[in-house]
Amino acid sequence: MSKKWYRIQKLKAIFVLALAVIFTNAVVSYGNTVKLIHNQQWVTSSYKVITQVESIQSTLQDTETAQRNYLITADADDLKTYLVAYEETNRHIQTLSKLTADNHQKQQWISLLEPKITSRLNILQEEIYLRQNQGFEAVRQRILSVKDKQNSKEIQQLIHDFLEVEQNLLQQGMQQSQASSQKAIVTFFIAAIVDLVLVALLYDLLWRYIRQLQQTELALRQSENRLRAMIDAEPECIKLIARDGTLLEINAEGLVMMEVESADVLIGKPVDAVIVPEYRAAFADLHKSICQGNKGTLELEIVGFKGTRRYIETHAVPLRNESDGTFIHLAVTRDVTQQKQAEQKIREQAALLDVSTDAIVVRNIRNQILFWNKGAQSLYGWKAEEVLGKNVLQLLYKEISPQLEDAYLTVMNTGEWRGELHQLTREGKVIIVESRWTLIRHDNGQPKSILSVNTEITQQKQLEAQLLRSQRLESIGTLAGGIAHDLNNILSPILMSVQLLQRKLPDQQSQQILQTLENNVKRGANLLKQVLSFARGIEGKRTIVQFQPLMAEIEQIIAQTFPNSIICQIDIPKNLWYVRGDITQLHQVLINLVINARDAMLNGGILRIAAENLVIGEHSAQINIDAKVGSYIAIVVTDTGMGMSSEVQERIFEPFFTTKEVGKGTGLGLSTVLGIIKNHGGFVNVYSQVGRGTQFTVYLPASTYRDTHSLSLELESVIGDS
Incomplete structure (x- = not known):
């Protein structure tokens, strides 16, 4: 991810640099072009000014030549030529004024030249007038005057000076224009080379990026294919559900579960269409919770397209949509129909077990209680929800006796054990049960749990004890009766002898001894009477x-x-x-x-x-x-x-x-x-x-x-x- 980001940023930087260089080249080229155009315009303007000045000089000379010819020949054609040249001279002066309107220095020069040309033209016009009115001689005298020659020289000098200066400026302008043109050409070639390098660099980067994108796209396609294969190989149904409750994706197991051949039948359709109506509200609540970013689990019942009813358990998690930050619903669903049927069968069996008056308890190998029927509840006093998961040894026994250890070893070795145990009830009462243990194993043969069926025999044991006590007392009574009868036969002569001695021995000391003897004999007789009363x-x-x-x-x-x-x-x-x-x-x-x-x-x-x-x-x-x-x-x-x-x-x-x-x-x-x-x-x-x-x-x-x-x-x- 970081390499991709670095590559994109690098491409952006080079692209911005290329744009900056191209823009700079464009600005420089534009500046050079503008400068070249300006120089070219200036040269053109200068050339036009020189051309107009030379035209003025030429037309002025043509005017003077035509005027001289007319003065000599008085030919009308020469006059006409003069007039045309005269007009051309004025027109060129006006054109020159327009061309130099934005040049103050040249305007000053024109302001000096124009009056002199006007004066010269006026002199020429006066000479024509003199020729026409006074003849050639008058004109000749006028022409030979110093004033006339001085004016003409001044005009020629002004034009010559201007042309010399302007031609120098034109030469400099042309040199500058040529230098600018060369500079522009060099700049253009440099910019073109830089642009070509940048374009080549950009092309290389773009080519590499496009190639990387193609490789990434290929890798993504391969990864997508592998992921699709893995998802399709998953034995559980995997679905992707949009926020509006329609199906976006489903794997092969989902198609089997929905009983359809192609995903096109399901894509874009509401997923709750196959849910049994009584479960739709619960599913809607789950979907709403998932789209809010929570996780959830739900058991529900669906009906396939072929009418098969299935119980399914769906585990749903939110999947963030990177484009807008919202969540869509990713559900992993497994078919629990057989499990439900097994649970129903277990419940039915448990109901049958609850009918039994014996206490039936199932515990795992760690002695944790897994099942506790109503017979156990009646016998021990605890409800099933109070004892499930608890240690049966800590619950029902005061201490781990050798008998318990022997029972555990026996059932683990032989698979069963039978015997009598002393157990505790919830009230702490000790009861005696006849217990039958059976070992339950996994499919691989490993011990899984122990089933105990306990029948209370406390009253039976008490009755047996009472019977044994009664028999023992009866035996003792019989023995005591026989002994008492024999002792009574022994005491009877003793008592008769004591009574005879009392008559024969009247002295007080003898009477006291005999009285004591008589009392003890009678006490013994009473004791024997009690024994006989007990025995018979x-x-x-x-x-x-x-x-x-x-x-x-x-x-x-x-x-x-x-x-x-x-x-x-x-x-x-x-x-x-x-x-x-x-x-x-x-x-x-x-x-x-x-x-x-x-x-x-x-x-x-x-x-x-x-x-x-x-x-x-x-x-x-x-x-x-x-x-x-x-x-x-x-x-x-x-x-x-x-x-x-x-x-x-x-x-x-x-x-x-x-x-x-x-x-x-x-x-x-x-x-x-x-x-x-x-x-x-x-x-x-x-x-x-x-x-x-x-x-x-x-x-x-x-x-x-x-x-x-x-x-x-x-x-x-x-x-x-x-």
């Missing part, structure tokens, strides 16, 4: 039980025996359903629960006892292995004590398991509670967090309508008898 269940008298009076009694015990630092809150609705059970055993259940709550709040807290009516459906019945479909009352005992860890919660219902200090608990309280509740057809759930407290929920089957109706009749009979 003790069938007491079952009646219809109202919990309001029972709760009032429990509240009274709490108020009288619990420390003031524990605040008791009881919420028992008046419409609480009845239960059928042993009121003494239910009283023992509540006492055991509130005592455990008291022992858990060493520094005080809130003890809350609430109850509600509850109907358990088929889905809710799955939360506990002992739950059945039906009506229940739920008694909830909540404390704000120290809470329990998950390990402790696994063992709290085992006989003799306790977290209390030695001597402060037997470990049979909760096992007895569980035995009593199970004997009543109910079940117990526990929820506890370390440092926040514990909640026991006791579910007891509600009494049927027949039992409640019988209780009402009994109450009516009692009231009637009273």
